[in-house]
């Protein structure tokens with residue numbers, strides 16, 4: 001599987017983009033940086049978008065993607081929790097801000113098909129086996145465990161706060177792509193708002209070790225750009241202490257697993 005990081009930050013500037021991964025050019029996870037990162041032909045090549053939760057930084061590009069698909073007369077499937085589907089259908093895609101991409105158009109098709117997922121209920125998209133796993137955040141949220149055709153897999157948590165023990169009971173993976181929004185001085189803020197900082201991530205990794213007997217490789221996303229240097233130093237200390245690999249993603253980073 002090829003994983004391309006479209007956005008690795010929690011704010012957008014000329015140099016930073018919002019959350020989003022691309023798997024093998026066909027599967028997008030979160031939509032903070034889709035249209036701003038992908039060419040038109042890459043956008044038209046997408047088979048599905050998986051959304052972790054309703055926050056704007058994860059759904060921002062959905063109406064713009066839908067417009068390009070609408071002009072091209074093709075349908076895109078968006079997978080998310082039912083409550084997320086209600087939020088993005090009602091606010092972004094259902095006609096209140098932009099055209100209604102959910103209704104049947106002149107071609108007899110809808111542009112966007114909202115496909116609700118249920119926690120822990122495995123589903124298949126384009127040969128990928130996908131399990132939505134609830135994670136603790138300020139609104140209903142799921143991470144996705146993605147298994148590819150060759151048996152490789154990873155878990156993308158999306159936004160999450162501390163308290164992933166139930167998640168580790170259900171998910172085993174050698175690669176964890178998770179958020180680290182802020183540096184350790186903001187640990188109280190992170191705990192309250194449902195985010196991670198390096199010291200909170202460490203607790204979750206130790207919990208993973210106790211549950212599964214190992215710690216996966218970690219790639220972090222959703223960083224606050226202004227805190228990035230402190231986050232980098234603090235993650236480095238944890239990586240050395242636990243003797244594991246932790247890397248920070250950046251826009252355009254690619255991995256083959």
Ligand SMILES: [Zn+2]
Nearest residue numbers: 053055137159
């Ligand atoms: Zn969020």
Ligand SMILES: [Zn+2]
Nearest residue numbers: 010055057159
């Ligand atoms: Zn976010």
